[in-house]
Amino acid sequence: MKKHLFLITLLAIHYLALAQKVTEPSTTARPEWSKPYPPFQIAGNLYYVGTYDLACYLIVTPKGNILINTGLASSAPIIKASIETLGFKFTDTKILLTTQAHYDHMGAMAAIKKITGAKLMVDEGDAAVVADGGRSDYALDGNVSPYAPVKADQLLHNGDTVKLGGMALVMLHHPGHTKGSCSYLFDVKDKKRKYRVLIANLPTIITDKKFSEIPAYPNIARDYAYTLATMKKLTFDIWLASHASQFGLYGKHKPGAAYNPAAFIDRNGYDTQLKDLQDQFTKKINGK
Numbered sequence: 021m022k023k024h025l026f027l028i029t030l031l032a033i034h035y036l037a038l039a040q041k042v043t044e045p046s047t048t049a050r051p052e053w054s055k056p057y058p059p060f061q062i063a064g065n066l067y068y069v070g071t072y073d074l075a076c077y078l079i080v081t082p083k084g085n086i087l088i089n090t091g092l093a094s095s096a097p098i099i100k101a102s103i104e105t106l107g108f109k110f111t112d113t114k115i116l117l118t119t120q121a122h123y124d125h126m127g128a129m130a131a132i133k134k135i136t137g138a139k140l141m142v143d144e145g146d147a148a149v150v151a152d153g154g155r156s157d158y159a160l161d162g163n164v165s166p167y168a169p170v171k172a173d174q175l176l177h178n179g180d181t182v183k184l185g186g187m188a189l190v191m192l193h194h195p196g197h198t199k200g201s202c203s204y205l206f207d208v209k210d211k212k213r214k215y216r217v218l219i220a221n222l223p224t225i226i227t228d229k230k231f232s233e234i235p236a237y238p239n240i241a242r243d244y245a246y247t248l249a250t251m252k253k254l255t256f257d258i259w260l261a262s263h264a265s266q267f268g269l270y271g272k273h274k275p276g277a278a279y280n281p282a283a284f285i286d287r288n289g290y291d292t293q294l295k296d297l298q299d300q301f302t303k304k305i306n307g308k
């Protein structure tokens with residue numbers, strides 16, 4: 021109990037310290053980003069510990085746990101409570117990863133890293149924006165950091181494997197949305213079978229500018245084209261994404277529902293999302 025209070029106090033102190041340097045954009049128009057969601061077991065040792073829409077994933081191993089994405093700054097206590105509700109220790113988090121360096125996935129990263137002492141591994145393409153809290157993001161004006169800056173302990177390159185306690189996650193470089201957006205491909209198993217899981221960072225387009233008018237990211241069009249082409253070729257059993265709405269969590273899982281990994285086997289849903297994104301990309305480069 022004492023330790024619990026201590027951690028909550030630490031979290032609170034971090035918010036106060038960070039609030040002075042960091043301006044997180046208002047999310048009042050997106051209440052589903054802050055709303056809690058009951059944590060649950062997706063498949064084998066893979067768990068959902070995010071908010072209603074900001075997907076965060078916990079992979080539990082005998083050598084400690086891997087946390088992918090951290091939501092907004094205010095998501096830290098939600099993630100901590102979700103991990104503990106599942107019966108795991110927040111402080112057993114050993115490796116931190118993100119699918120992209122935007123504030124809705126990086127908001128609580130610095131605070132969680134400090135409290136858990138976990139190692140942050142980041143796609144090389146996002147290392148610079150992570151280090152300045154998103155201030156140098158090509159889609160922003162460079163005046164504020166939308167999240168607390170945090171230094172990566174290790175940089176990842178396309179195809180690198182993140183290993184911990186028998187788990188092996190392959191990092192797939194899927195740039196465009198940010199310069200270092202990425203997905204993770206790995207196997208989990210339960211008593212019945214093995215599942216190949218893809219945590220996909222879908223290449224949604226965020227800039228209103230023409231791709232040719234973004235000097236801070238000259239290769240943006242080429243990167244989106246590459247990401248769309250390579251993502252179409254991936255094979256997996258289960259797919260998930262950076263936002264719960266992107267992979268249709270609410271249609272596949274009801275809060276409190278029994279363990280059912282098969283609900284997340286949905287190739288068609290993935291292909292439909294990629295087709296929509298391909299259409300948006302094609303319209304964009306055709307100037308429509």
Ligand SMILES: [Zn+2]
Nearest residue numbers: 120122124197
């Ligand atoms: Zn984003």
